[in-house]
Amino acid sequence: MAEAKQDKRRIIIEAAEKLFAKSGFHGTDVDQVARTAGVSKGSVYNYFDSKEEILISVIEEGVDELDKKMRRYISPLDDPIEKLKKGIEFYVRFLEKREPLFKVLTGDRISLRMDLRKRFHLKIFARTEHAQKMIAEAIKDGRLKKVDPYIAATCLIGMIDSLFFRVVHEGRKMSAKHKAEQITKLFLEGMLL
Numbered sequence: 001m002a003e004a005k006q007d008k009r010r011i012i013i014e015a016a017e018k019l020f021a022k023s024g025f026h027g028t029d030v031d032q033v034a035r036t037a038g039v040s041k042g043s044v045y046n047y048f049d050s051k052e053e054i055l056i057s058v059i060e061e062g063v064d065e066l067d068k069k070m071r072r073y074i075s076p077l078d079d080p081i082e083k084l085k086k087g088i089e090f091y092v093r094f095l096e097k098r099e100p101l102f103k104v105l106t107g108d109r110i111s112l113r114m115d116l117r118k119r120f121h122l123k124i125f126a127r128t129e130h131a132q133k134m135i136a137e138a139i140k141d142g143r144l145k146k147v148d149p150y151i152a153a154t155c156l157i158g159m160i161d162s163l164f165f166r167v168v169h170e171g172r173k174m175s176a177k178h179k180a181e182q183i184t185k186l187f188l189e190g191m192l193l
Contacts, residue, residue, distance in 0.1 A: 009047045012037045013061055016054045021100035024107055025055055052116050055104070056123075062101040063123045066094055070130055080138035085184050087134055088160070092180040095164050106165055128153040144188075156187050 015037035019028040034041040132153035138144040
C-alpha cells in the first residue's frame, strides 16, 4: 500500500515537472497536473497542500536524484581533478537528460510563500556542495590555486547553469560532450595564454 502511494506521488511529480517546464508555474493549474497524472484533483491534494508544494517537491526530488547519482558516479575516483572533470561531465549530461527539471529550476517562483522559498533556496544551494568539496580537496592536494572553494563552486555551477539557460532558451544544438569539455577547460585552465 505504501509503495502504491509513493508511485502515485511520483506520477504526480513527473506530470507537474513536464507541465511546469512547458507552461511555467503560473501557467499550470492543479487540474492540469491531475489530468496529466491520470488522477483526480482530490488525489493531488492528498499528497500536496498546494501547487507551490508540488513545485518544491519537483525541485527537491530532482536535486536529490542529481545528488545521489553524482555521488555514485564519482565515488570510485581518487584524483580530485578527475572528480571535478567527471562531476562537470555528469552534471551537464544530467541537465541535458532532465531538461524539463532544468526549466523548472530556472523558471518563475516569485509567488512562493517564505517557508517554501527557503526550502527552494536550500535545495538550489545544495547543488554547489559537491563542487565545493571537490575544489577544496584539489586545493588541499596542491592541484588548484588557493581560492575560496565556496566562490569557485558557485562560479562553476553558475557557468553550467548559464550556458544551459541560454542554449535551452535559444534552442541551440550543442552536444553534452562539447559543453562539458568547454566548461571544464574554461574552469580548470582559464582563458589566458
